[in-house]
Amino acid sequence: MAEIGGGGCCPPMDLMRSEPMQLVQVIVPMESAHLTVSYLGDLGLVQFKDLNSEKSPFQRTYAAQIKRCGEMARKLRFFKDQMSKAGVSPKEFLGKDVDIDLDDVEVKLGELEAELSEINANNDKLQRSYNELMEYKLVLEKAGEFFASAHRSATAQQSETESQQVVGEDALEAPLLQEEKSVDPTKQVKLGFLTGLVPREKSMVFERILFRATRGNIFIRQSVIEESVVDPNSGEKAEKNVFVVFYSGERAKSKILKICEAFGANRYPFSEELSKQAQMMTEVTGRLAELKTTISAGLDHRKILLETIGDKFEQWNLKVRKEKAIYHTLNMLSLDVTKKCLVGEGWSPVFAATEIQKALQRAAVDSNSQVGSIFQVLRTKEMPPTFFRTNKFTTAFQEIVDAYGVAKYQEANPTVFTIVTFPFLFAVMFGDWGHGICLLLATMYLVLNERKLSNQKLGDIMEMAFGGRYVILMMSLFSIYTGLIYNEFFSVPFPLFAPSAYECRDASCSEATTIGLIKTRDTYPFGVDPVWHGTRSELPFLNSLKMKMSILLGVAQMNLGIIMSFCNAKFFKSAVNIWFQFVPQMIFLNCLFGYLSALIIIKWCTGSQADLYHVMIYMFLSPMEDLGENQLFPHQKTVQLTFLFLALISVPWMLLPKPFILKKQHEARHQGQSYAQLEETDESLQVETNGGAHGHEEFEFSEIFVHQLIHTIEFVLGAVSNTASYLRLWALSLAHSELSSVFYEKVLLMALSFNNILILIVGLLVFIFATVGVLLVMETLSAFLHALRLHWVEYQNKFYEGDGYKFDPFTFTLLGNEDE
Amino acid sequence: MAFLVTSLIFAVVGIIASVFTRICFNQGPSTNLLHFTLVITATVCCWLMWAIVYIAQMKPLIVPILSEVE
Numbered sequence: 001m002a003e004i005g006g007g008g009c010c011p012p013m014d015l016m017r018s019e020p021m022q023l024v025q026v027i028v029p030m031e032s033a034h035l036t037v038s039y040l041g042d043l044g045l046v047q048f049k050d051l052n053s054e055k056s057p058f059q060r061t062y063a064a065q066i067k068r069c070g071e072m073a074r075k076l077r078f079f080k081d082q083m084s085k086a087g088v089s090p091k092e093f094l095g096k097d098v099d100i101d102l103d104d105v106e107v108k109l110g111e112l113e114a115e116l117s118e119i120n121a122n123n124d125k126l127q128r129s130y131n132e133l134m135e136y137k138l139v140l141e142k143a144g145e146f147f148a149s150a151h152r153s154a155t156a157q158q159s160e161t162e163s164q165q166v167v168g169e170d171a172l173e174a175p176l177l178q179e180e181k182s183v184d185p186t187k188q189v190k191l192g193f194l195t196g197l198v199p200r201e202k203s204m205v206f207e208r209i210l211f212r213a214t215r216g217n218i219f220i221r222q223s224v225i226e227e228s229v230v231d232p233n234s235g236e237k238a239e240k241n242v243f244v245v246f247y248s249g250e251r252a253k254s255k256i257l258k259i260c261e262a263f264g265a266n267r268y269p270f271s272e273e274l275s276k277q278a279q280m281m282t283e284v285t286g287r288l289a290e291l292k293t294t295i296s297a298g299l300d301h302r303k304i305l306l307e308t309i310g311d312k313f314e315q316w317n318l319k320v321r322k323e324k325a326i327y328h329t330l331n332m333l334s335l336d337v338t339k340k341c342l343v344g345e346g347w348s349p350v351f352a353a354t355e356i357q358k359a360l361q362r363a364a365v366d367s368n369s370q371v372g373s374i375f376q377v378l379r380t381k382e383m384p385p386t387f388f389r390t391n392k393f394t395t396a397f398q399e400i401v402d403a404y405g406v407a408k409y410q411e412a413n414p415t416v417f418t419i420v421t422f423p424f425l426f427a428v429m430f431g432d433w434g435h436g437i438c439l440l441l442a443t444m445y446l447v448l449n450e451r452k453l454s455n456q457k458l459g460d461i462m463e464m465a466f467g468g469r470y471v472i473l474m475m476s477l478f479s480i481y482t483g484l485i486y487n488e489f490f491s492v493p494f495p496l497f498a499p500s501a502y503e504c505r506d507a508s509c510s511e512a513t514t515i516g517l518i519k520t521r522d523t524y525p526f527g528v529d530p531v532w533h534g535t536r537s538e539l540p541f542l543n544s545l546k547m548k549m550s551i552l553l554g555v556a557q558m559n560l561g562i563i564m565s566f567c568n569a570k571f572f573k574s575a576v577n578i579w580f581q582f583v584p585q586m587i588f589l590n591c592l593f594g595y596l597s598a599l600i601i602i603k604w605c606t607g608s609q610a611d612l613y614h615v616m617i618y619m620f621l622s623p624m625e626d627l628g629e630n631q632l633f634p635h636q637k638t639v640q641l642t643f644l645f646l647a648l649i650s651v652p653w654m655l656l657p658k659p660f661i662l663k664k665q666h667e668a669r670h671q672g673q674s675y676a677q678l679e680e681t682d683e684s685l686q687v688e689t690n691g692g693a694h695g696h697e698e699f700e701f702s703e704i705f706v707h708q709l710i711h712t713i714e715f716v717l718g719a720v721s722n723t724a725s726y727l728r729l730w731a732l733s734l735a736h737s738e739l740s741s742v743f744y745e746k747v748l749l750m751a752l753s754f755n756n757i758l759i760l761i762v763g764l765l766v767f768i769f770a771t772v773g774v775l776l777v778m779e780t781l782s783a784f785l786h787a788l789r790l791h792w793v794e795y796q797n798k799f800y801e802g803d804g805y806k807f808d809p810f811t812f813t814l815l816g817n818e819d820e
Numbered sequence: 821m822a823f824l825v826t827s828l829i830f831a832v833v834g835i836i837a838s839v840f841t842r843i844c845f846n847q848g849p850s851t852n853l854l855h856f857t858l859v860i861t862a863t864v865c866c867w868l869m870w871a872i873v874y875i876a877q878m879k880p881l882i883v884p885i886l887s888e889v890e
Contacts, residue, residue: 014854416854420861428869481866485873501877502884516885522822523877526870535884544882549872556868607879 010567015394017410017571019349021384021807026344026360027374032367033333033342037326037810039359044811045352047385049345051334060331068106069324075109076317079309082116088306090313102323105316112309119302126298130291131232132266135197135240137284139268142223142242143195144277192253193246196260196267197229198222200239206263210245213255219246233264322812329810341371345378347385347807353377384409387807392450394419396471404792405802410571412564414796421557421795422787423474428553429732429783430475432740433483434490435775439476443469475784485527486733490771491740493530500524500531533741542737546730548600554726554794555589555597558719561798562586568799576665580658584650585715585798591643591650593723602632619644655712659705666699714797722794728786736779743770823874827867834863 024046028036040046052060083090198206207220221244228237243265245256260267271277333344348356353375360373386407390398394415400422401407401415430436446453446469453466465472487493501524502517516537524530528545532538562585569577599612615630619640627637747770751763796802838859845855 011853012850013857014850016854416857417861420858420865424862424865482869485869512886513888514885516883518883519880523874525822525826525874527873529877529884531884534887536887537882537885541880541882541884545873545876548876549869552872553868601875604875604878607881609881 013416015388015390015398016413016416018384018386018388018407018413018804019351021347021387021409022350022353023378023380023382023384024346024348024353024356025374025376025378026346026356027336027341028333028344028360028363029341029369029371029373032364032369032373033330034326035367036360036363036373037329038322039363040356041322041326041329041810041812043352043355043359044809044813046346046348046356047807047809048329048332049347050332051343051345052332061335062327062331065327066324066331069320069327072106072109072316072320073324075113076313076320078113079116079306079313082120083306083310083313086303086306088303088310090310100315100319102319105319109316112305116302116305116309119298119305123295123298123302126291126295127235128232130288130295131230131235133284133288133291135229135232135266136268137281137288138225138229139195139197139242139270140277140281140284142225143244143270144281146221146223146244147272147277148274191246191248193244193270194253194256194260194267195242195244195270196265197225197240198243198260198263198265199231200224200241202263202265203241203243206243206259206265209259210256213259214247214252217248217252218256220244232266325810325812346810348809349387349807383804385807386410386804388413388415393470396468397422399467400471400788401791402806404796405800406804406806408801408804411801411804412568412571412799414564414791414800417560417564418791419474421560422791423471423478425553425557425729425787425790426475426783427478427482428549428729429786430479430736430779431482431486431733432488432490432736432775433480434488435740435771435779436476436479436481436483438772438776439472439479439780443472443476447473475780486737487528487530487533488737488740491533491737491744493528493533495524495530497526498522498524500529502529502531543730543734546733547727548604550726550729551593551723552597552600553729554723555593557726557790557795558589558722558798559586559594561795562589565799576658576661580661581654584654588647588650588654588716589719591647593719595640595643599632606632608632651712651716654715655708659701659708662704663699663701718797722797725794726790728790732779732783732786736775736783739775739779740771743767743775823871823878826874827871830863830867830870834860834867837863 026036057063057066080090203222207222210218210220222241223243224241225239229240230236231238231240247253247256257267271280330342333342336343357375360375364372386409388398388407397419398413398415401413401418407413427436446466450466450469458466483489484496487496499521501519501521503520504512505515505518513536516535517531528542532541562582565585566578566582569575569582596612596616599615602608603610603612610630610632615627615632618625618627618630623637623641623644630636744767747763747767751760751767754760838856841855841859842852846852
C-alpha cells in the first residue's frame with residue numbers, strides 16, 4: 001500500500017511515477033478455482049505471490065495435472081518434429097479460443113501418437129527390406145559377372161590342357177597326369193563360397209584378416225560398386241564392394257561367418273547355376289517394385305495424418321500451454337483445507353480492483369458454485385513492484401531506462417524526460433540533415449507497416465530495430481533539426497536562410513587566405529554560417545563552439561537531474577533530503593559549473609578575448625589576486641570569491657548534518673516502543689511468515705555515515721568528471737562531420753573530376769555503401785550508445801535509485817512467444 | 821534584436837504545438853500534462869541549441885580563412 005505517497009511538487013502526470021499498487025488477497029472455492037485463474041489470466045493485471053515456496057514441485061496440489069500437461073506438450077513436440085521432417089507446416093491459428101476440453105485433447109493426442117508411431121515403425125521396416133533387396137540385386141549382378149567370367153576362363157584352360165595332351169611329352173608320366181587331370185573336374189574337393197557386400201573402407205582389412213584367419217586357404221574376389229548403396233542397418237548411403245569368398249571345410253566357414261559379422265558385411269545366398277541366378281534376379285526385381293509402391297503408399301498416408309494434425313496443432317498447443325500456466329499458478333495458491341477453498345495473494349494496481357472483482361464474479365457464476373469469491377486488500381510494508389502503463393510509443397523508452405535498473409516503487413521515472421532528451425543528445429552527435437532524412441525514410445517504412453510486421457517473425461536484429469522504431473523516428477527528426485543547425489547535408493553546407501555573414505575585406509579578396517574574411521552582415525540567422533566549411537580556421541571555430549555547447553547542455557541536464565531529486569524528496573515528504581541534499585548539491589554544481597556556463601555566455605555576448613581556462617584556474621589557485629586580462633564583467637572578483645566560498649561550505653553541508661538528523665528521527669520514532677518490544681517480536685514473527693516483511697528497523701549510525709560520505713564524494717568528484725564526460729557530444733559530432741566530409745570529398749568529388757561515366761558510377765556506389773555502412777549504421781549505433789551512457793550515468797546518478805522490481809502479471813498474451 | 825525575435829518565434833511555435841497536441845490527443849489530465857511536458861522539453865532543447873550557435877557567432881574571435889584554391 002502506498003503509505004508514503006502524497007502530493008508532489010506538481011499535479012499528477014502519466015508515467016512519472018509507478019501506478020499505485022496494492023497487495024490483494026483472493027479466496028476462491030475449489031470448484032471455481034480453475035475458471036477464476038483463467039479469467040484473471042485473461043485480464044493480466046495480477047502478479048501472484050508463491051505461497052507454497054517451501055514445497056517441492058512434487059508436493060504441490062496440482063503436480064499430477066502439470067505432469068499431464070507435460071506429457072501432452074511432449075506429444076505435441078513430437079508431432080511438430082515429425083511435421084517439420086515431412087515438410088508439413090501447421091496452420092496459422094489466429095481465431096478466438098474455441099472451448100475445447102483438455103481431456104478430449106489428451107485422448108486425441110494419445111490416439112494420434114500411437115497411429116503415427118505405428119506408421120513410422122512400418123515405414124522403417126519396409127524401407128529396410130527395400131534396402132536389403134537392393135543390395136541383394138547388386139550381389140546377384142556382380143557375383144553373376146564374376147562366375148560367368150570364371151567359367152569362361154575355366155573352359156578356356158580346359159581346352160588348352162586338352163590341346164597340350166595332344167602334343168605328347170613323357171610317355172610314362174603323361175598318362176598319369178592325363179588321368180589326374182581328367183579326374184580333376186569330377187573328383188574335386190567340395191568348395192563352398194559366400195557372397196555379400198562389405199564397406200569399401202574396410203575391404204582391405206577384411207581380406208587380410210580372412211587370409212590370416214584361414215591360413216591362406218581361401219580365395220577372395222572383390223568388385224567395386226560405382227554408386228553408393230543405402231545400408232539397411234544404418235539407413236545411410238555407403239560405398240561398398242561385392243565380395244566372393246571360396247573356402248573348404250566347415251571350420252573355415254564358421255570363421256568366415258564370424259569375421260563377416262564383425263565387419264558388418266551383409267551376406268546373401270547365391271546359386272551357381274545360371275538359370276537359378278536369372279530366376280532370383282527377376283524375383284528380386286519384382287519384389288523391389290512392389291515394395292516401392294507400398295512404401296510410397298505408406299508415406300502418403302503419413303502425410304495425410306500429419307496434415308490433419310497440422311490443422312489443429314496450433315489450437316492444441318495454445319490450449320496445453322494455457323492449461324499448464326493455469327496449473328502452475330494454482331500451485332502458488334495455498335490450500336485452506338478446513339474451508340475447502342484456495343487462498344491466493346498477489347500484487348495488482350489499485351485501478352484494477354473493480355475489474356478483478358468483476359472477473360471473480362463471472363468465474364463464480366460460470367462455474368456454478370454456490371459460494372462467491374472473496375476479494376480483500378491487505379496492508380503490508382513490503383515494497384510493491386513497479387508498474388508503468390506504457391503505450392506503443394513510450395514502451396521502447398521505458399525499456400531503455402529499465403535496462404539499467406527498474407525504478408523503485410513510486411520514485412520519479414527518468415523516462416519522462418528521456419523521451420525527448422535521448423533523441424536530442426543523439427542528434428547533437430549525429431547532426432546531418434541528409435543522413436537524418438535517410439534514417440527517417442528507413443524508420444517510416446517500419447512505422448507505416450507496423451501492423452503487418454508485428455505479426456511476422458523477424459530476425460534478431462530486425463526485431464530490435466522494429467521494437468525501437470519510435471525511438472529511431474524521434475532520433476531522425478531531431479537529427480534533421482541539428483543537421484540544419486550545423487548546416488551539413490552530407491557534409492555540404494547551404495545558405496538556406498540568408499546569405500553568409502562574412503565577406504572579403506576588400507574588393508580584390510587578396511587577404512582571404514592569410515588574414516581572412518570579416519563579418520559585414522548580420523549574424524547568420526539559423527545555424528552555422530555556410531562559409532566555414534573548407535576553410536583553414538574551420539576546426540578551431542567549430543571545436544570551440546561544440547565544446548562550449550557540450551558543457552552548456554551537460555550542465556543543463558545535470559541540473560534537471562538534481563531537480564528530479566527535489567521532486568522525489570517532495571513526494572516522499574523528506575525535508576532532510578531537500579535541505580541537506582538538494583540545496584547544497586544545487587549550490588555546489590551551479591557555483592562552479594553554472595558559473596562556467598555563465599562565463600561562456602558572457603564571453604560570447606561581449607566578444608571578450610579572455611581565456612576561460614585561465615579564468616577558472618586562477619579562480620581556484622589565486623582567488624585574491626587582481627584579474628587583469630581575465631576580467632569579463634565588473635565585480636568579477638567578488639562574485640568569484642562568493643561562489644568559491646559557497647561551494648566550499650556546501651560540501652560539509654551535504655556530508656555532516658544528514659546522518660545526525662536521521663539518527664535523531666529514528667530515536668524519536670522508536671522512543672515509546674522500547675518497552676513494548678517483547679510483544680512486537682511475536683507479531684513481527686507472524687508478519688514474517690506471511691511473506692517476509694521487515695518488521696524491525698535497524699539503524700547503524702556508522703553505516704549511514706559512510707553511505708553519506710560515499711554519496712558526497714561521488715557527487716563532488718562526479719561534478720567534474722560528469723561535466724567533462726559531456727564533451728563526448730563534441731567528440732562524436734566532430735567525428736561524424738569529418739567522416740562525412742572525407743567520403744564526400746575524397747570519393748564523390750574525386751570520381752566527378754575524372755569525367756568518366758564508369759568511374760562516376762563506381763565512385764557513386766562506393767560513396768553510397770560507405771555512407772550507409774559507416775555513417776548510417778556504425779555512427780548511429782555509436783551515437784546511440786553514447787547518448788545512452790550519458791543518460792544512464794551522468795543524468796540518472798543525480799537522483800535515480802533504480803532498485804525496484806518490475807510488475808510481472810500472470811497473463812496469457814505472452815504464451816504465443818514462449819519456447820519456440 | 822534578431823535574437824529576441826527568433827526566441828519569440830520559438831516560444832510561439834512551442835505554444836502552438838502544445839495547443840495542437842491538446843486538441844488532437846486529448847486523453848485525460850495526467851496524460852495531457854505528460855504531452856505538454858514533452859512538447860515544452862523539445863521546444864526548450866531546440867531553442868537552446870539554436871541560441872548557443874547564434875550567440876557564439878555574434879561577436880566572433882576567429883574569422884574564416886579560406887584555403888588555397890588550386
